[in-house]
Amino acid sequence: MDTHIENSFHITERKKDDAMRISRKIIMMLATVLIFLPVFAQDKKTEMADLMRENGRIYVVVAVVLTILIRLILYLVRLDKKISKVEKEN
Secondary structure (H helix, E strand, O other): OHHHHHHHHHHHHHHHHHHHHHHHHHHHHHHHHHHHHHHHHOOOOOHHHHHHHHHOOHHHHHHHHHHHHHHHHHHHHHHHHHHHHHHHHO
């Protein structure tokens, strides 16, 4: 009777392992598709980017993005210095 219980435990354990393997495979396939999805979308012509490049507006966009990033980095550095100063005082 005990061997029957042990065998049924191993069978249910094996079913769980099989289900986990299948779900892992499905998750990995979905992740792979999602990773390569933008690559398939790049076949289309980017008319807006070409137009902005022709008009010289792309440089304005790059300047605005760089300004935002530089200010964000400066803010984080300043915040880190303030936090370090407060930590040293305590």
